[in-house]
Amino acid sequence: MRRWLKVIFILGVFVILCLFSLAALTVWDTARNSSKVREEIARLKREGEPTSWQEIAPPVPKQLDGTPLYRKAFAQLEEAQRKFDPKVWQTYNPKVLQAARPALQTLRKALEFQHMRLVDPKQIEANPLNTKFPQFDHFREFAKLLQAEAAQRKRRNDIKGAVESCLTILKLCRRIGDEPRLLAFFVQSTIFFIGVRGLWEEVLADADASRGTYLAALSEVRAWDIDRDFIRALKAERAISILTLKSFKQPPRDWIIAVAELSVLKVYRQIIAVAQEGAPYDRKEIEQIETEIERKPLIPLPHRFFTLMLTPSPTITFEAANRIHALQRVTMTALALRLYRKENGRYPENLQQLVPKYLPSVPIDPYDGKPIRYRKLQKGFKVWSVGGNRKDDGGVKVRDWLRKGDLVLESKI
Numbered sequence: 001m002r003r004w005l006k007v008i009f010i011l012g013v014f015v016i017l018c019l020f021s022l023a024a025l026t027v028w029d030t031a032r033n034s035s036k037v038r039e040e041i042a043r044l045k046r047e048g049e050p051t052s053w054q055e056i057a058p059p060v061p062k063q064l065d066g067t068p069l070y071r072k073a074f075a076q077l078e079e080a081q082r083k084f085d086p087k088v089w090q091t092y093n094p095k096v097l098q099a100a101r102p103a104l105q106t107l108r109k110a111l112e113f114q115h116m117r118l119v120d121p122k123q124i125e126a127n128p129l130n131t132k133f134p135q136f137d138h139f140r141e142f143a144k145l146l147q148a149e150a151a152q153r154k155r156r157n158d159i160k161g162a163v164e165s166c167l168t169i170l171k172l173c174r175r176i177g178d179e180p181r182l183l184a185f186f187v188q189s190t191i192f193f194i195g196v197r198g199l200w201e202e203v204l205a206d207a208d209a210s211r212g213t214y215l216a217a218l219s220e221v222r223a224w225d226i227d228r229d230f231i232r233a234l235k236a237e238r239a240i241s242i243l244t245l246k247s248f249k250q251p252p253r254d255w256i257i258a259v260a261e262l263s264v265l266k267v268y269r270q271i272i273a274v275a276q277e278g279a280p281y282d283r284k285e286i287e288q289i290e291t292e293i294e295r296k297p298l299i300p301l302p303h304r305f306f307t308l309m310l311t312p313s314p315t316i317t318f319e320a321a322n323r324i325h326a327l328q329r330v331t332m333t334a335l336a337l338r339l340y341r342k343e344n345g346r347y348p349e350n351l352q353q354l355v356p357k358y359l360p361s362v363p364i365d366p367y368d369g370k371p372i373r374y375r376k377l378q379k380g381f382k383v384w385s386v387g388g389n390r391k392d393d394g395g396v397k398v399r400d401w402l403r404k405g406d407l408v409l410e411s412k413i
Contacts, residue, residue: 036262037258037261037262037265040262040265041242041265049235050235050236050238050239051238051239051242052239052242052243053119053121053124053125053128053236053239053240053243054121055239056179056180056232056235056236056239057117057119057121057178057179057180059117060114060115060117064113064114064115065113065115065116065117066109066110066111066112066113066114066115066116066175067115067116067117067118069106069107069109069110069113070107070110070116070118070135071118072106072110073103073104073106073107073110073138073142074103074135074138076102076103076106077100077103077138077141077142079103080096080099080100080102080103083099084096084099092144092145092147092148094152096145096148097145097148097149097152100145103142103145104142104145104146104149107142107168107172108168111168111171111172111175114178115178116175116178116179117179118135118179119133119179124240124243125243128240128243128244128247133181133183133184136183136184136187139172139176139187139191140187140190140191140194142169142172143169143172143190143191143194143195144194146165146166146168146169146172146195146198147165147166147169147194147195147197147198147202149165150162150163150165150166150198150199150202150203151198151202151203153165154202154203154207159203159204159207159208159209159213160209160210160213162202162203163199163203163204163209163213163216163217165198166195166196166198166199166203166217167195167199167216167217167220169191169192169194169195169198170192170195170196170199170220170221170223170224171220172191172195173188173191173192173195173224174188174223174224176188176191177224177228177229177232177233180229180232180233180235180236181233181236181237181240182233182234182236182237182312182317184233185229185230185233185320185321186320188224188229188324189320189323189324192224192324192327192328193324193327196221196327196328196331199217199221199331200331200334200409201409204217204334204335204338204411205409205410205411205412206412206413207413208338208342208413209338210342211339211342211343214335214338214339214342215339217335218332218335218336218339218358221328221331221332221335222328222332224328226279226321226324226325226328227275227276227278227279227321230275230321231272231275231276234268234271234272234275234312234317235268235272237268237310237312238264238265238268238272240310241264241265241268241310241311242261242265244310245257245260245261245264245306245310248306257306260305260306260307260310263304263306263307264306264307264310264311267289267292267293267307267311268311270285270289271289271311271312271314271317274286274289274314274318275318275321279321279322279325279364279366280322280364280365280366280367280368280369281318281321281322281366286314286315286318287314287315289314290313290314290315293307293308293311293313293314319388322366322367322388323388325366326365326366326367326385326387326407327385327407329363329364329365329366329372329385330363330372330383330384330385330407330408330409331409332359332363333351333354333359333363333372333374333383333409334381334383334409334411336354336358336359337354337374337381337383337411338411339358340353340354340358347376347381349376350374351363351371351372351374365385365386366385367385367386367387367388367390368386368390368392370386372384372385373385373386373392373395373406375395377410377411379412379413380410380411380412380413381410381411382395382408382409382410382411383408383409384397384406384407384408384409385406385407386406386407387405387406387407389405392406393405393406394406395408396408397410
């Protein structure tokens, strides 16, 4: 009996020592990881990198802030929508456009201001993961209305007015970047697509415009600094992640959060470094980052939940940026070709003839790193990117150019 008591006593002491050692190791590891996190955040601050929402979107002077006009435009849009059955509204017929005109007029006034502050910073601070962005639905609706307005103006042979409607969409796209988030960047991409599609496919593909109109269009298409807004969006997501993890940092889960913070900050450091190199992006590096994020350890680790929740998929994110770069570069090339024809009476034999008067350099296809393709036709031309399949299909135009075929703009004049 005494022998068993002695064994139990020794085992008990051993278990207590193990638990004590584990607790001590956890405290030490938490302190070490927390120290590394503080060092990383201190480094970001020294380099002027944002670590809070206030640094991402600081307050702006009233004379530069279009927020009141945006809110007024939203209210006018909602009032106009209430007058129609949703199915009728979505036809964007002349009556719908007439009802939406006050909202569009107010939107145009709002776009003259350099800034907007539609996101409530207090909401961000209180619940960073559940921030609402109702303005994005309004912005998409405005883009569709302006696209319909452009088509209406073209039917009236007002090409200059039709182009102005499309350029207003592109201006809206740029303004959204004033409050950067990755979701905002994706909305910008959608609105840019609507604007460019309206500008070329529905207005200019088979219609000529004045030299001044081409210059204005080329200037606005080039004006969106995609990489700037993309990088700012990633940095905003990093700042929101820091804020989110800070709200979870309470005993006894401190050690989990400390490891998660290190993991999240490392992923953003890698992603932002790739983004800063610009398109074409390093596909191998992107795939490697993706593999590291998705690699499953033998023992499930709690911090992985936060890493997966707070970091974007590198592949999906960079493909979205690639798509919009390709669309911008192909459209810039098409507009420069039209401008060349306007001034020279013919299209150039090759894209190099556009440099440097019409374009600073021949645009590079973000999908394969080669120059954008160009072919003169008997009447008009084709310019294209190889698209998401990264294979040159010879300028074959398909609807689903993200997966097959090329991204093609064709001029019929």
